[in-house]
Amino acid sequence: MFAVIIPAKNEEKSILATLTTILRLPVSYIILVLNGCTDQTFKLVRSIPDIRIHILYFSDPLGIDIPRAIGALYARHIGAKGALFVDGDMSGDIYQNLLTLVSSVESGIDVALTNCYPYIPHRHKLANLVLRFRSKLNRELDLFKSLGLATPTHGPHALSQRALQALPLEAIAIPPLTLYWAKKINLSIKVATSIPHESLHSPRKHRRHARLIAETIIGDCLMGLALIHNETPTRSLGKHKLMGYHEERRFDLLNCWEQSLTSQDMFFEQHVIIPGSSYGSE
Secondary structure: EEEEEEEOOOOOOOOOHHHHHHHOOOOOOEEEEEEEOOOOOOHHHHOOOOOOOOEEEOOOOOOOOHHHHHHHHHHHHHOOEEEEEEEOOOOOOOHHHHHHHHHHHOOOEEEEEOOOOOOOOOOOHHHHHHHHHHHHHHHOOHHHHHOOOOOOOOOOOOEHHHHHHHHHOOHOOOHHHHHHHHOOOOOEEEEEEOHHHHOOOOOOHHHHHHHHHHHHHHHHHHHHHHHHOOOOOEEEEEEEOOOOHHHHHHHHHHHHHHHHHOOOHHHHHHHOOOOOOOOOOO
């Protein structure tokens, strides 16, 4: 009863390769959260005749990380005993790593992470700045000795059923907060596997995207650091407010989704496509 959650937006170049790996895993559900796709991603996914595939189709972009929370809620709704998160563009040969993440949760770990920096490569200044804040958050949580730079923000990771039930939605939609809340409620956290970033085969993005992602992650870490010090969460660093893609996160749609799961109303039916069911897309 394990589930894999795959957020995907316009991943026609990589989604079949990613699914080729996922389909080999001993899991019961493969939950694809398609959001704002304008390419052939949906058509390609629908072409795969596997009854484990459940498609959550949103024509509107959900924003960064919200699809993870959408998928987590659905996994909880269908009774999954754990969830593995793999982005739709992670098309590398990472089957054994994913299997290890699943096995770690099945053996009792609540939050199983991937170390995407098993060695120190040459990095740009922007990447170093992001890692500095990831390091600071892990250090202030007293997790750096066990986790290093590992974070749910980067690389595949897995949550136990206990974590799916206990973590606030915001902690899944803003990944660094997963670590804060997991530590706060005494969940077990472990680095289960290592995958050098380049082995994920995630495509390179343009410079503006890299800058906005960096701002997003740093802002997320700042929110986590504020919570550690019992302060109001903030994304401000001096005079700068690091928003990045944060304002595009559709918490309104996430809240609608959470409410609709209890009643399986029209909102639910408009977004769920299950093999052999009458549910359709919006």
